[in-house]
Structures are given as structure tokens and as C-alpha cells.
């Protein structure tokens with residue numbers, strides 16, 4: 001059992017390292033967010049969620065791997081969809097902050113307790129105990145997202161006012 005777990009962990013490490021090879025190019029962050037939204041639109045509408053863009057600015061160029069960065073936001077959006085009640089609003093936003101670009105995915109779902117805001121980025125960590133799980137998933141999405149964001153000089157973290165109060169995942173990326 002133990003070696004099986006070790007094998008799985010090694011596999012994850014290898015896969016993760018491969019995943020972390022990023023090929024940056026100049027691209028508008030808005031187009032990345034739009035692509036990510038396009039990928040989850042069907043599942044969002046199946047849950048009657050409303051996907052809202054909070055983009056007020058002209059295109060902001062970042063220097064990131066487009067596909068991998070899209071996958072980061074797809075991950076955040078899928079989580080927002082899964083951990084929110086049917087028919088709620090999910091807001092995707094972007095704004096400029098000096099030499100950085102702040103993006104966020106905000107939901108009105110189950111929220112995250114204060115002491116778990118950091119832990120959820122750890123490998124295999126899921127806030128819900130396995131015995132009562134009804135959300136599925138593997139608990140590695142955020143770990144990979146964090147690795148990818150940090151490999152590109154960015155930062156990712158979660159904010160929440162607590163259980164039932166929704167969550168906001170923020171991603172800070174350097175401007176090109």
C-alpha cells in the first residue's frame with residue numbers, strides 16, 4: 001500500500017514537472033479568460049450558473065503560456081461551478097495593478113473556512129472529509145494551478161468570508 005502511494009506520488013511529481021514546462025508568449029489576459037469561460041460554458045449552463053465578466057479595461061498584455069494559463073482558470077471555474085448552488089453567479093474579473101495584472105474568479109458558493117484557505121492548495125487536500133464527499137474530484141487541481149502560476153512569476157490565493165459566504169480566487173500575473 002505504501003509503495004503504491006509512493007508510486008502515485010512519484011507519478012504525480014513527474015507529471016507535474018512536465019506540466020510546469022511553460023512556453024510564454026505575449027497575449028491579452030482577457031482572451032485567456034474568455035477561452036477559459038468558453039470551455040466551461042456548457043457545464044455552467046447545465047447548472048444554470050450565470051458567468052459574468054468584469055472586464056472594464058482595454059486588452060492587458062501578459063507574458064504567459066496561453067494554454068496552461070487557460071487551464072488554470074478552467075480549474076478555478078470548474079471549482080466555482082461545483083461548489084456553488086444551482087443558478088448562482090460566477091464573476092470573472094481583471095484589473096491592472098501597477099506592473100501586474102490582478103484577475104479573479106468569484107463565486108457565491110459554500111465558501112472556505114479561514115484555516116483552510118492555504119491548505120486547499122496542498123496536494124490531495126479537500127476540505128470535505130472523504131467519508132461524506134459528494135463533490136468528487138481528486139484534490140490536485142489547485143496544487144497544479146499554483147505550480148503553473150508560480151512557474152510564470154505569479155501568485156495565487158483564495159479569499160472567503162467563511163462557510164456559506166462564497167469564495168474568490170485571485171491570480172496575480174506580471175504584465176508583459
Ligand SMILES: Nc1ncnc2c1ncn2[C@@H]1O[C@H](COP(=O)(O)OP(=O)(O)O)[C@@H](O)[C@H]1O
Nearest residue numbers: 079080083120126127137138139140141142167
Ligand atoms: N470555489 C470553491 N469554493 C469552496 N471550496 C473550494 C473551491 N475551490 C476549491 N475548494 C476546496 O479546495 C479543495 C481542493 O480543490 P482542488 O485542488 O481543485 O481539488 P478538487 O476540485 O479535485 O476537490 C476542494 O476539494 C474544496 O474543498
Ligand SMILES: [Mg+2]
Nearest residue numbers: 079137141142
Ligand atoms: Mg478542482
